[in-house]
Amino acid sequence: MKSLAELQAIKNRMKDKVVLREGSGDVRVVVGMATCGIAAGARPVLNAFVEEVNNGGLAGKVTVSQTGCVGLCQYEPIVEVYEAGKEKVTYVKMTPEKAKTVVEKHLRHGEVVTEFTPAEA
Numbered sequence: 001m002k003s004l005a006e007l008q009a010i011k012n013r014m015k016d017k018v019v020l021r022e023g024s025g026d027v028r029v030v031v032g033m034a035t036c037g038i039a040a041g042a043r044p045v046l047n048a049f050v051e052e053v054n055n056g057g058l059a060g061k062v063t064v065s066q067t068g069c070v071g072l073c074q075y076e077p078i079v080e081v082y083e084a085g086k087e088k089v090t091y092v093k094m095t096p097e098k099a100k101t102v103v104e105k106h107l108r109h110g111e112v113v114t115e116f117t118p119a120e121a
Helices: 004-022 035-040 042-055 096-109
Strands: 027-032 062-067 079-083 089-091
Touching: 027 035, 027 042, 035 042, 042 062, 042 096, 079 096, 089 096
Parallel strands: 027 062
Antiparallel strands: 027 079, 079 089
């Protein structure tokens, strides 16, 4: 880094991603990021959720965060969606493409994507 202005520019670029991961939205999306999840591709899934929520204007409603082991390694990457007053929804064997579908259908329109849940996977 050569200047304080360059540091400020980096801070501004990363601001949206940090807010999403630390926000206080009504909906929480939690991505399993233990060693098994990371090995199965959880990092790109986490990044896809952060980008899609941010780009879709859902940052005030949805918080995206990470957790450790969820306990179902054979289904990694695992994503859990928590909404107040509703049962937790668990999505398994996630990909960045599936994450985009979940953001559009579940987070935007309230439709659980059952084909990505354990009963259907």
